[in-house]
Amino acid sequence: MAAAASSLVSYGSGSDSENESEFGNVTSPQKVDPDAAAHLQPLKPGTITALAVLNSAPEVAVKEDVETGVHLDPALKEVTYNPTYETMFAPEVTDVVFFSYYPPIDSKDEQKELDEILAKRQKRGKNEEEAPAEEKTVLHVKEAYDYQGRSYLHVPQDVGINLRSADVPEKCYLPKKQLHVWTGHTKGVSAIRLFPVSAHLLLSCSMDCKIKLWEVYNDRRCVRTFIGHSKAVRDVCFNNSGTRFLSAAYDRYLKLWDSETGQCIARFTNRKVPYCVKFNPDEDKQQLFVAGMSDKKIVQWDIRSGEVVQEYDRHLGAVNTITFVDENRRFVSTSDDKSLRVWEWDIPVDFKYIAEPSMHSMPAVTLSPNGKWLACQSMDNQILIFGAQNRFRLNKKKIFKGHMVAGYACQVDFSPDMSYVVSGDADGKLNIWDWKTTKLYHRIKAHDKVCISALWHPHETSKVITCGWDGQIKLWD
Template sequence: MLSGYALDPSVDTTSQNSSNSYIGAVDEAEKKKGLTVFEVGPKKHDKRKKVQGGESDDIDNYLGPWAKYVDEKDGAKPSEEEQKELDEITAKRQKKGRNEEEAPAEEKTILHVKDAYDYQGRSYLHVPQDVGINLRTADIPDKCYLPKKQIHVWTGHTKGVSAIRLFPVSGHLLLSCSMDCKIKVRNTPATLTPDLPACTHFAYQLRNSLSMYSPSTGQCISRFTNRKVPYCVKFNPDEDKQNLFVAGMSDKKIVQWDARTGEVVQEYDRHLGAVNTITFVDENRRFVSTSDDKSLRVWEWDIPVDFKYIAEPSMHSMPAVTLSPNGKWLACQSMDNQILIFGAQNRFRLNKKKIFKGHMVAGYACQVDFSPDMSYVVSGDADGKLNIWDWKTTKLYHRIKAHDKVCISALWHPHETSKVITCGWDGLIKLWD
């Protein structure tokens, strides 16, 4: 009787008409011709048609499997009824003091040096040439050595430090971001001067948006948003594509923006979970992404279909990925307390002979790094320790108690033989040598 009617067992259906053969909702039975819940009636499915996009040999006009549907709408503008309903909800929230569209908090930039430019008109971004090390060269040190002791501590953050990055190529400046919503720029080992403070920029985080800042002035140049939470951002390293960047979003997409126009120019939509990392490989012709869906995908630049998909039943999510200095390997921090090594060229296979163990990182996106000469692999862990492995043997060589809480990132300076920088959730950044 799930459908509201049933055959009358006391009536001989061969001699009675159909209306007397049912009990219950007789009208409904006649309407459905007596079909039960286990029987499927005839259904019509109109297949959605896609926009025709030329032949496969026409590269410029061929849309292929990613063509849009004919009835697909690009815009997301609500109808008049929907807009009226949204206005009513917004008005109610404003009365209760719970307006979601809050005004952005005030942004500030504080310069901690006397002048932004020296007597020759050079800003603090200028790469120094009198520190005993050539910071402009791409050459790597001949031999790197294990750091043994702490030689400096940077303070200033009031909450845990979530990430640190070195200035590209030269590494003469260190950028740190913290859970206190501040971004700081500091001097690094090669330019470390105790009486010279860093230039500090900080701003309150805006929900569901990306902000781009000028490193020389600290001012916000522009903002970008698709109303989703961004988890990672990478600019295209090629000189002729410096205006393009990609961001991994909470809605499983990788979105490509043009910084000059502020418009979305491409979307890579194949992941089944939030995108955690984006890493450019193969001379920037491709990039690799990892996600909460426990997969690794490889993309050709500007083509929204992944050409390589790696996912095994035994794989865990990999929320931190680093490209090796020689560009041949990807070190992936796996949530099963291992560092996995994938090839960064051609087949992108897992190197089963290079698996680094011995640390506990489950639940934390601890950043991995290599020594410039590829002798060592370094990583923090959940216990606040700095772990150093030998690249060739995968043996855990050295372990240092670096922080009181999680050691979330470890960086080896690109021009120094034994200097490593760590940061942790205790709010400190430390230099080891």
């Protein structure tokens, strides 16, 4: 230590001072401040020396002072639990102040109004199941039964034509003039169906939520009105005997009605909108029906149990039509996905799928009287013909054009002898084509608005019934 001290004392006397002494300029050695070298001196035994602080470092905050949290004592041998990071460094919660978006409420009326607003907001977005509308019926004729106890379902025999025969007219002719107008619907008529076999009655459904049954012969009265849907009725379908019919409406309900008494027998729903409905035409399957739904499915119900017994779920869009073919062993469906699918009855996988890039959706399909062809109203203003037996191929030679139907599901029909094809259009016209040549023969201005359906009477040579969105149903001859 003494050597170190002496070397410090001699610090500063370098080569320069030696040179100066050579020239006789000798200086005395510098005096050293004892405190400057105090820390270099050895400690004397038995005494406490106060060392001078040379450089004061700033005070550093200890980690424990900065981080408030649960800290473990390292002296503990056992840790009862292992706290997570969130537990150790959880922020301290102070008093929370809740802000209200609503001003303070003074009166009971304001409180009630606020409760209603909040209730509406909670309901929004939920598809609440609507209760089915109450069913009732109105009989428009004086007597439901005649002197022999027969109802209006009895086929008349005094109309100059045998309505019970299965024979079709030999030759059909073009209708020329208007014979009768059935009025009673307050809004557009969406579909019409003739009574099975005899076609002496006409069933119509409308956007005014009502279904009406009309006479086709004699006085041509409205016989009965069926009321029971809360929204527009989209489709109706008779069973084979005509004693019952099904209705499908936008209130998400399918209802089964008794044609004679007007009573609603059953209700069916799967909380989706049914677009079309069809009974299975087989006599031994009259308790089964299928409906094309807005959720892309075809749903099969059993009337006896009221249960869904099968679902055909292959379409990619809402199902628009269902048509039974091949002696009712199969059915064809069309959809908004622009495809045509063929199904075996009760097998939920389509065995035929037709979808060409050039195809449009076909919202109306009709089977020809001989069961060989399907006439499909295409949204590109054409009627396409598909074979209805085995191959289901498009017949490119038979394409019917010249009318405007884009955007409307105008129903097509054939004359009973297969010589003509009839269809309504968006301008309210009735169009008639020749089946063999596909030439547009005749056009009649039938309705003020869209002519949505045209039916050729199965026993008459030239009688056609049309309905339109002007609420009228017309008979042409």
